[in-house]
Amino acid sequence: MSQALEGIVVVDLSREYWASLAAALLGDFGARVIRVEDLSTPARDPGRDGVYPVDAVDSEARLIHRNKESVALALASEAGCDLLGQLVSCADVLLTDASPENRKGWGIADEDLLARRPELVYAVGSLAGPLGPESSQPPLDELAAARSGVMYSLPEPGQPPVNAGAGQMYTSVMLALGIVTALHHRHETGEGQRVDASLLGGHMYASTLTLDAYMAMREDRLAEPKARFDAANPMSGISYPSQDGRWVTLTMPDTDRWWPAFSKIVGLAEDDERFDTHEKRCGDSRLAMMEALEGIFATRPAADWRADFDEQNLSADIIERYDYPAKDPNARDNRYVIELEDPELGKIKSLGFPIHMSETPAQLHRPAPAVGEDSEAVLKTLLGLTAEEVVDLRGKGAVGISDRVS
Amino acid sequence: MAKPLEGIRVLDATVWFQGPVCAQYLADMGAEVIHVERPVTGDQARGVRSIAAVPVADWNQYFLAVNRNKKSIAVDLKKDEGRDLMHKLVEKSDVFLWNQGLESLAGLGLDYETLSAINPKLIYATNSGYGTAGTVSKPSFDMTVQALTGIMARLGEPGEPPIYLGLGAGDAYGGLMGALGILLALYHRDRTGRGQAIDASLYGAQLFLAAPTLQPYLATGDEIYGLQQSRSKTRNPLWNRYRAEDTWFALCAENSEDAWRALLACVASPSLGEDPRFESAVGRRENNEALVAELDALFATRTAGDWVGALEAAGFSAALIETYRGVAEDEHAWANTYFSQVQCDELGEEVAIRGVPVGLGRSPGSVETLGPELGQDTELLLFDVLGLDWDRIGELKELGVIP
Numbered sequence: 001m002s003q004a005l006e007g008i009v010v011v012d013l014s015r016e017y018w019a020s021l022a023a024a025l026l027g028d029f030g031a032r033v034i035r036v037e038d039l040s041t042p043a044r045d046p047g048r049d050g051v052y053p054v055d056a057v058d059s060e061a062r063l064i065h066r067n068k069e070s071v072a073l074a075l076a077s078e079a080g081c082d083l084l085g086q087l088v089s090c091a092d093v094l095l096t097d098a099s100p101e102n103r104k105g106w107g108i109a110d111e112d113l114l115a116r117r118p119e120l121v122y123a124v125g126s127l128a129g130p131l132g133p134e135s136s137q138p139p140l141d142e143l144a145a146a147r148s149g150v151m152y153s154l155p156e157p158g159q160p161p162v163n164a165g166a167g168q169m170y171t172s173v174m175l176a177l178g179i180v181t182a183l184h185h186r187h188e189t190g191e192g193q194r195v196d197a198s199l200l201g202g203h204m205y206a207s208t209l210t211l212d213a214y215m216a217m218r219e220d221r222l223a224e225p226k227a228r229f230d231a232a233n234p235m236s237g238i239s240y241p242s243q244d245g246r247w248v249t250l251t252m253p254d255t256d257r258w259w260p261a262f263s264k265i266v267g268l269a270e271d272d273e274r275f276d277t278h279e280k281r282c283g284d285s286r287l288a289m290m291e292a293l294e295g296i297f298a299t300r301p302a303a304d305w306r307a308d309f310d311e312q313n314l315s316a317d318i319i320e321r322y323d324y325p326a327k328d329p330n331a332r333d334n335r336y337v338i339e340l341e342d343p344e345l346g347k348i349k350s351l352g353f354p355i356h357m358s359e360t361p362a363q364l365h366r367p368a369p370a371v372g373e374d375s376e377a378v379l380k381t382l383l384g385l386t387a388e389e390v391v392d393l394r395g396k397g398a399v400g401i402s403d404r405v406s
Numbered sequence: 407m408a409k410p411l412e413g414i415r416v417l418d419a420t421v422w423f424q425g426p427v428c429a430q431y432l433a434d435m436g437a438e439v440i441h442v443e444r445p446v447t448g449d450q451a452r453g454v455r456s457i458a459a460v461p462v463a464d465w466n467q468y469f470l471a472v473n474r475n476k477k478s479i480a481v482d483l484k485k486d487e488g489r490d491l492m493h494k495l496v497e498k499s500d501v502f503l504w505n506q507g508l509e510s511l512a513g514l515g516l517d518y519e520t521l522s523a524i525n526p527k528l529i530y531a532t533n534s535g536y537g538t539a540g541t542v543s544k545p546s547f548d549m550t551v552q553a554l555t556g557i558m559a560r561l562g563e564p565g566e567p568p569i570y571l572g573l574g575a576g577d578a579y580g581g582l583m584g585a586l587g588i589l590l591a592l593y594h595r596d597r598t599g600r601g602q603a604i605d606a607s608l609y610g611a612q613l614f615l616a617a618p619t620l621q622p623y624l625a626t627g628d629e630i631y632g633l634q635q636s637r638s639k640t641r642n643p644l645w646n647r648y649r650a651e652d653t654w655f656a657l658c659a660e661n662s663e664d665a666w667r668a669l670l671a672c673v674a675s676p677s678l679g680e681d682p683r684f685e686s687a688v689g690r691r692e693n694n695e696a697l698v699a700e701l702d703a704l705f706a707t708r709t710a711g712d713w714v715g716a717l718e719a720a721g722f723s724a725a726l727i728e729t730y731r732g733v734a735e736d737e738h739a740w741a742n743t744y745f746s747q748v749q750c751d752e753l754g755e756e757v758a759i760r761g762v763p764v765g766l767g768r769s770p771g772s773v774e775t776l777g778p779e780l781g782q783d784t785e786l787l788l789f790d791v792l793g794l795d796w797d798r799i800g801e802l803k804e805l806g807v808i809p
Contacts, residue, residue, distance in 0.1 A: 001594065001597060001598050004590040004591065004593055004594040005590070005593070017618065021617070025586070029590050045660065047641070047642075048642065048645060048660050048661075049640075049642060049645045049658070050640040050641035050642025050643070050644075050645050050646075050661065050691070050694075051635055051640060051641070052619070052622070052630060052631060052635075052641075053630070053641065059621060059622040059625035059626055060618070060621060060622065062621070062625060063617060063621045114767075128736075128738035128739075128742070129738050129739075129741065129742030129744070129765065130742065130765070131738070131741035131742050132737045132738035132740075132741035132742060133737055133738070135738075137718075137723055137725070138723055140658050140723055142645075142656045142658050142725075143656065143658060143723060143724075143725045145656070146655070146656040146725035146726060146727045146728065147725055147726075147728050147732065147733060147736060148728070148733050149728055149729050149730035149731070149732060149733045150572060151647075151656075151727055152654070152727050152728060152729050153572070153729070153730065154561070154569050154570075154571070154572060155562060155563075155566070155569060156562075156566060156567060159562065159563055159566060160563065160637050160647050160649070160654070161647050161654050161656075161727045162561055162562060162569055163647075163656075164557070164561055164569065164571045164572075164575075165618050165619070166571050166572075166575055166579070166615055168618075169579070169614065169615045169617060169618075170578075170579060170582065173579070173582045173583060173586055174582065174763055174764050175764075176586055177431070177582065177585055177586045177589060177764060178764040178765070178766060180586065180589040180590055180593055181410050181411070181435060181589055181764070181766065182410070182766060182769075183593050184410060184411070184589060184592055184593050184596060185410035185766070185768070185769050187593065187596040187597070188410075188596075189408075191768055191769075193766055193767040193768035193769065194765075194766075194767035194768075195764065195765065195766055195767070196742070196764070196765030196766075196767075197763065197764055197765070198738075198742065200733075200736070200738055200739060200742075200744065201739075201742065201744045201763045201764075202763070204733065204739065204744050204760055204763070205578060205582070205760070205763045206571070206572065206575050206578060206579070207572050207573075207575065207730075208427065208472075208574060208578050208760055209423065209460060209468065209572075209573040209574040209578075210572055210573050210730070211730060211733070211760055212467045212468070212471040212472075212759055212760055213460060213461045213462070213463070213467060213468070213573075214730040214731075214734065215467070215734060215745070215757070215758045215759060215760070216462075216463035216465065216467035216471075216757060216759075217461065217463045218731075218734070220729070220731065222461060222730065223729040223730035223731055224729070228567055232458040232459075232461075233457070233458045233459065236458075236459060237459070237549055237570070237573070239553075239567060239568060239570075241567075247553075247559075247567065247568055249549055249550055249553045249558075250550075251545075251547035251548065251549045251550050253454075253457045253458070253459035253547075254450075254457045254459075255457070278456075278457070282457075282458040310544065313544060313545065314545070315544075315545035315546075315547050315550055316550060317550040317551075317553050317554060318553065318554075319553040319558050319559050319568045320553060320554050320555070320556050320559065321556045321559045321560075321629075321632045321633075322556035322560075322616075322619075322620055322623040322624075322629075322631060322632035323556075323629075323632070324554060324555075324556055325554070325555055325556060325613055325620065326623065326624055326627075328554075329540070330536055330537060330539075330540035330541075330542050330609070331609070331610075331613065333537070333539040333540045334536075334537030334538070334539045334540055334607065334609075334610055335539075336537065336609070336610045336613045336614075337613070337624060342625075345625065348624070348625045348626075349624040349625065350621065350624055350625060351613065351614060351617055351620060351621050351624060353610075354583050354606060354607075354610040354611050354613070354614040355583055355584075355586060355587040355590070355604060355605075355606050355610075356537065356538055356539070356587075356603075356604060356605040356606070356607075356610075357587060357590065357591060357602060357603075357604050358518075358602045358603040358604070359591075359594070359600065359602035360590070360591070360594050360602065
């Protein structure tokens with residue numbers, strides 16, 4: 001068995017970025033992922049939030065739909081829903097971010113399916129979890145970010161709230177993790193089950209340390225945006241601008257350990273009476289030290305500071321832009337960034353695989369399919385339909401077939 | 407109800423946060439997780455209060471919440487007898503987890519070759535800083551690694567300082583990736599009987615965390631994905647954050663004719679509806695700064711709660727931008743066990759901490775206890791798991807191998 005999820009069939013009935021990505025993760029580790037695209041609903045516009053001009057190149061699909069087959073069905077039609085039901089009956093896992101109403105309308109309500117097939121793993125991604133007050137809000141990352149407290153707390157005081165987008169990325173992995181946990185449980189007991197992960201839960205997970213601190217103390221200051229110089233430690237969790245405008249950032253919480261080498265490179269005397277103990281650095285002299293460091297870091301370009309940080313093996317670095325990982329040989333050597341041959345763009349770089357496995361590594365089996373690229377093959381080989389039946393279903397508009405030749 | 411990972415024993419030889427939070431998931435889901443700590447000082451996270459690394463309550467929520475549901479064994483791995491104890495525990499465990507630098511493993515006799523020879527079914531997991539394939543071995547704390555990915559540099563308004571995603575936001579992602587790697591390896595072992603080595607590094611996880619913008623940058627090389635973007639220059643003013651009279655809210659609507667008409671009806675502004683600049687989707691995109699300014703002025707007249715109510719009633723997706731106080735009272739967060747109440751012995755009362763993030767219908771995880779006292783289970787584990795007698799345990803104490 002060359003991959004961990006070999007032989008597992010996943011039906012991916014997702015719409016949002018993060019839910020589709022969860023299915024791609026399963027595909028990266030060997031599951032056969034059959035993506036069902038609903039022809040009855042307009043496709044999601046990846047540029048809808050207006051932040052970037054993504055309409056030119058739909059590059060996200062290359063990540064979130066890789067290692068998948070695509071079947072296009074009109075789920076507003078009875079024939080489309082019937083085919084969906086047949087696909088799900090061949091699956092080990094159903095992964096969806098559709099609302100309970102839609103799932104019921106399509107004939108795949110979890111209570112019905114799990115009653116019929118108790119060995120199924122039925123995974124649902126939602127805005128805020130299955131329990132609690134009814135809500136008709138769609139599972140959008142921004143809505144959960146807004147509710148979670150993190151969006152409010154991230155910027156400098158007085159600046160607009162910031163959605164870093166981390167919550168949805170957490171939710172992707174949580175959904176995949178829940179599914180594999182349920183597969184292990186099924187192996188032990190024969191039982192499938194419902195799996196849930198939500199964007200609200202994802203954002204809360206992403207802010208674990210701050211949230212646990214807030215829950216333990218319930219002090220408003222912990223929830224408020226922090227100015228840079230509000231940092232409790234001048235040598236940890238703080239950034240300073242260098243001469244060329246690029247920022248350096250420091251994380252040396254136990255300052256006693258780092259002070260001898262650090263004081264040398266910033267040109268402060270190790271026995272400077274203002275700063276010579278951890279208590280002074282994080283206590284009475286905290287602000288004075290930050291002001292001193294602000295002045296010192298502004299005197300040399302970032303690259304020079306990095307050379308010194310590296311030489312002394314300090315926990316400090318430059319705040320880079322995306323060109324850094326794109327060119328980083330270590331990102332390439334670990335397959336975090338890969339190169340691939342794209343059917344439309346030719347040779348491109350892409351995110352690779354964040355988990356290394358010695359015996360069952362992640363693999364890129366195929367690039368993202370065009371919508372409906374595999375409709376015919378899947379309906380014939382998996383569901384046993386004849387060529388005539390596929391033509392008939394296509395004629396009725398229940399099935400879509402892509403013309404792309406890949 | 408049985409938890410899904412019952413019967414799985416994990417040796418959690420990790421410190422600080424990334425490794426401990428990885429093992430936390432396994433413990434929440436029923437694995438027997440043994441936090442392996444050095445005698446006397448233990449995991450450095452026990453000392454966060456004095457080093458001003460994170461805000462700490464009158465009980466150390468940093469260590470105790472992260473290491474909930476775990477046991478603790480204190481053993482000096484630098485002594486031969488300590489190494490021998492670890493090897494015996496490895497023989498009787500399913501997972502070994504490490505996040506204290508890969509270069510020290512061989513010297514401690516804890517490298518993959520040694521441990522997999524002792525137990526070929528072992529899942530040998532590391533949460534490294536920069537991966538196992540390269541040669542990078544510099545320190546790897548959350549923020550310095552996050553800085554390298556490029557994600558901080560693109561956040562915030564243009565000209566403002568780069569934004570850190572929040573304390574441990576990358577660490578926890580590395581931990582979660584580690585847990586996914588361990589579960590994948592466990593499922594592979596279920597079906598083949600074979601163990602393996604897995605690694606989820608902080609750098610690799612944080613690169614993936616940046617996917618929504620890093621992936622298009624990698625595919626196109628367009629710098630825009632890595633640069634700060636102003637909210638007043640969004641290409642879709644209908645999907646944005648707005649400041650109402652009292653606080654901020656988020657509005658998420660596509661730039662369509664229907665949405666624009668509905669928004670005009672909701673905000674009841676005839677002048678906006680008559681403005682020819684905003685008549686079409688293209689107009690709204692091209693005159694984005696003017697439209698954001700108009701909407702800023704309009705929304706400033708009522709409270710965010712009023713607007714969110716009115717917008718939701720009109721069929722919009724909108725949400726109040728809450729503080730942590732808001733999420734602490736969020737009914738969904740409590741109903742779905744994203745928070746848990748658990749007894750805190752130091753306070754003699756229950757405290758609320760972040761709960762179990764993944765729901766399982768038949769075999770759910772749960773929070774039973776806060777983190778352990780340093781070495782609290784040492785003797786019992788040596789007695790129960792390794793079958794040592796009390797004489798031998800006494801000798802190990804005298805040698806300083808265990809406290």
